[in-house]
Amino acid sequence: MDDFFTTRRSIRHFSQQIIAEAQLIACADAARLAPQSANLQPVRQVLINRPELCREIFPLLRFAAYLYPRYTPAPEQAPTAYLLLLNDLRLKPQGSDNDCAAQAVAFIYKAWQQGIGSCWMGAIDRPAILKLLKIDPACYQLHSLIALGYPAETPQAEDSPLAQQRYYLDQAGLLHVPKRPLRQVLSLNQAPAEILSEQD
Numbered sequence: 008m009d010d011f012f013t014t015r016r017s018i019r020h021f022s023q024q025i026i027a028e029a030q031l032i033a034c035a036d037a038a039r040l041a042p043q044s045a046n047l048q049p050v051r052q053v054l055i056n057r058p059e060l061c062r063e064i065f066p067l068l069r070f071a072a073y074l075y076p077r078y079t080p081a082p083e084q085a086p087t088a089y090l091l092l093l094n095d096l097r098l099k100p101q102g103s104d105n106d107c108a109a110q111a112v113a114f115i116y117k118a119w120q121q122g123i124g125s126c127w128m129g130a131i132d133r134p135a136i137l138k139l140l141k142i143d144p145a146c147y148q149l150h151s152l153i154a155l156g157y158p159a160e161t162p163q164a165e166d167s168p169l170a171q172q173r174y175y176l177d178q179a180g181l182l183h184v185p186k187r188p189l190r191q192v193l194s195l196n197q198a199p200a201e202i203l204s205e206q207d
């Protein structure tokens with residue numbers, strides 16, 4: 008498969024090299040053009056790259072639940088920028104997971120095209136982040152956040168037919184991310200095949 012997609016992994020340990028703002032804005036622009044339900048476009052993006060703000064956001068995030076707290080980045084491995092994905096509740100009162108997700112994926116792949124690593128995060132302290140940025144929760148719902156920075160790790164995807172989908176660290180400290188093989192995921196012109204055994 009194309010290296011671009013096989014090498015994109017969630018990055019949780021970052022170098023402290025600053026990302027040029029224009030590159031982050033290019034990601035936001037790509038996300039803006041993502042497919043949107045009824046083309047309502049209720050998503051608002053807030054880009055954060057001021058170091059003091061990044062430092063305040065960092066403790067409000069929970070990284071790598073399967074490896075918690077072992078794989079939590081140290082402050083010197085912290086993301087150097089963040090994107091907040093917000094639903095403008097005035098445009099769509101119930102918010103939209105789908106629209107935020109579509110924009111998140113576009114943002115993440117545009118970032119990776121530029122060598123920028125990312126981790127899409129839902130385990131975040133939403134009230135604290137909204138308060139920190141003085142965002143009115145009556146108008147905006149914080150859907151999720153994307154942590155950003157240049158990678159200081161190279162996690163590996165690996166096909167794994169086993170039911171076990173937890174990512175894990177090997178003895179060298181390399182993160183492995185099991186992915187269901189294509190034959191389990193894709194059916195051509197027929198209903199999905201049942202997975203009969205873990206070894207299937």
Ligand SMILES: Cc1cc2nc3c(=O)[nH]c(=O)nc-3n(C[C@H](O)[C@H](O)[C@H](O)COP(=O)(O)O)c2cc1C
Pocket residue numbers: 015016017018019069070071072126127128129130131151162174184
């Ligand atoms: C909606 C969503 C929320 C996520 N939330 C978190 C999170 O809070 N913390 C975290 O470390 N990773 C989070 N992740 C990253 C997943 O753990 C990761 O995508 C998954 O393990 C597969 O790894 P990969 O992105 O390298 O393919 C989230 C991913 C998605 C799609």
